[in-house]
Amino acid sequence: MAPTKTPVFSIGPEHLTLPRLWAFVQSGKALALSDEAVKRIENCRAYLDQKVVDHPTPIYGINTGFGSLYNISIDGRDLAALQENLVRSHACGAGGEVPAEVVRLMLLLKVQSLAYGHSGISLEVAQLLVAFYNHDILPVVYEQGSLGASGDLAPLAHLSLPLLGEGWVDYKGERVLAIDAMKSAGLKPIQLQSKEGLALLNGTQFMTAYMAGNVYGLHKLSYLADLIAAVSLDAYDGRLDPFDPLIHKVRPHQGQEESAARIRTFLEGSALATRAKKHVQDPYSFRCVPQVHGATKDALRYVTGVFTTEINAVTDNPTIFPEEDKIISGGNFHGQTLALAQDMLAIAAAELANISERRTYLLLSGQRELPPFLVARPGLNSGLMIAQYTAASIVSQNKQLCTPASVDSVVSSNGQEDHVSMGANAATKAYRVVDNLETVLAIELITASQALFFRQEKSAPFIESFLENLRETVPFIEKDRIISEDIAAAKQFLQKLDVEEELLFSGSV
Numbered sequence: 001m002a003p004t005k006t007p008v009f010s011i012g013p014e015h016l017t018l019p020r021l022w023a024f025v026q027s028g029k030a031l032a033l034s035d036e037a038v039k040r041i042e043n044c045r046a047y048l049d050q051k052v053v054d055h056p057t058p059i060y061g062i063n064t065g066f067g068s069l070y071n072i073s074i075d076g077r078d079l080a081a082l083q084e085n086l087v088r089s090h091a092c093g094a095g096g097e098v099p100a101e102v103v104r105l106m107l108l109l110k111v112q113s114l115a116y117g118h119s120g121i122s123l124e125v126a127q128l129l130v131a132f133y134n135h136d137i138l139p140v141v142y143e144q145g146s147l148g149a150s151g152d153l154a155p156l157a158h159l160s161l162p163l164l165g166e167g168w169v170d171y172k173g174e175r176v177l178a179i180d181a182m183k184s185a186g187l188k189p190i191q192l193q194s195k196e197g198l199a200l201l202n203g204t205q206f207m208t209a210y211m212a213g214n215v216y217g218l219h220k221l222s223y224l225a226d227l228i229a230a231v232s233l234d235a236y237d238g239r240l241d242p243f244d245p246l247i248h249k250v251r252p253h254q255g256q257e258e259s260a261a262r263i264r265t266f267l268e269g270s271a272l273a274t275r276a277k278k279h280v281q282d283p284y285s286f287r288c289v290p291q292v293h294g295a296t297k298d299a300l301r302y303v304t305g306v307f308t309t310e311i312n313a314v315t316d317n318p319t320i321f322p323e324e325d326k327i328i329s330g331g332n333f334h335g336q337t338l339a340l341a342q343d344m345l346a347i348a349a350a351e352l353a354n355i356s357e358r359r360t361y362l363l364l365s366g367q368r369e370l371p372p373f374l375v376a377r378p379g380l381n382s383g384l385m386i387a388q389y390t391a392a393s394i395v396s397q398n399k400q401l402c403t404p405a406s407v408d409s410v411v412s413s414n415g416q417e418d419h420v421s422m423g424a425n426a427a428t429k430a431y432r433v434v435d436n437l438e439t440v441l442a443i444e445l446i447t448a449s450q451a452l453f454f455r456q457e458k459s460a461p462f463i464e465s466f467l468e469n470l471r472e473t474v475p476f477i478e479k480d481r482i483i484s485e486d487i488a489a490a491k492q493f494l495q496k497l498d499v500e501e502e503l504l505f506s507g508s509v
Helices: 016-028 035-055 077-090 102-116 124-132 154-163 177-185 196-201 204-234 245-249 254-266 288-309 335-363 387-401 423-452 462-472 485-497 501-505
Strands: 007-011 031-034 094-097 142-144 170-171 172-179 319-321 324-326
Touching: 007 077, 007 102, 016 102, 016 177, 016 204, 016 288, 016 501, 031 035, 031 102, 031 124, 035 124, 035 319, 077 154, 077 196, 102 124, 102 154, 124 154, 124 335, 142 154, 142 177, 154 177, 154 196, 170 177, 172 177, 177 288, 204 254, 204 462, 204 501, 245 254, 254 288, 254 462, 288 335, 335 387, 335 423, 387 423, 387 485, 423 462, 423 485, 462 485
Parallel strands: 007 031
Antiparallel strands: 094 142, 170 172, 319 324
């Protein structure tokens, strides 16, 4: 049966960037292996098959056991069973189910890594992974189980189990047995050959799939944090002096300069921003927006570089080099680089939420000629009082989630795997922090929009237009109503906003 989509994205050894990856994923179009990828995969598999025949000496994971069982040789007749048993035994994930968009990215990124032709996978297996992606056959994968060191073993085992016709998948909106989904799509299960189970299970695709969403999400939210801060600055009757380019020229951190420039651009033409001020200075949450938001941008620039390197890498083990006639057992599956980067990303995202909540607090405090809690009749109405409570609870949770995973390690596999990265935990924690940040920014946006109603002068044309669109979703709060519905609506409004790629990724990729 033909794929449900028309192949348009040719995957292979070509360099993959975050914008290119995200544009393809969002397009909903199909995946295909490039001619070069097909050639490399077939060449590597042919080399490995000949190597097993010519040199029956132990080669880790090919004709030996795994982990601390590396010293047990496996008879040639059992090599297929060895690989399939590996997949079954390692499919022991637990916890919540991985979101569909992350599973889809895991499939894509696994194909990308295999396409370099250093993994020994057969073309049949690679093409079946592509078919799963194109038919939207999404294996049920669980959040917990990876130590982020011997690859993402448990999550990738759940991703791979349906290739054998086993386990469960989500297909056409239903939870079905993998074999039934495959029959419906005209696909057949495969029997794994030597090395193939290990090639599928070793790798960092669970970590990097989460990281893709985290990095892209924080790029967008970094831009929106600047925009929402500009709305809040005008709503609070803040001063523009701290955004003067001269200030940032003498402390030229790139992110700081970018944030200051964005705020100035957003506020061009604002009568509120340029009117005479009674106060000579603003609190830090307004005055230091460039320094705080900019630090997140600089951290994100580093994390984006780590991510881009990783998605263009071979991360299973052992690694096969046909041209050099070498099969090398190493540690490219170790996720320490990703763990450190994800911990940094989580902290950088949490700081945007921290300063956002402080701006919300000040806008509700009854200062600067604004009514307490931004309602016309405070007392009878509580207004946005408890919205700030919600933001405060979320930023507190973020601080707890930002305890670094990358400093932890638990010995596993009977001591053979004696240092692990915990990069998978870093990735799933960061995912929650980024989502929390979006909620906190939505609360600030509601608050700032509400505050501007009490100002006589207009804000900048760009901001006025932005808020007109918001108010179609979240209208002015005249009297108390269910604010959780407004928060959900504002969050959905932010999610649907399209931001130009050059604004999202300037200076970062």
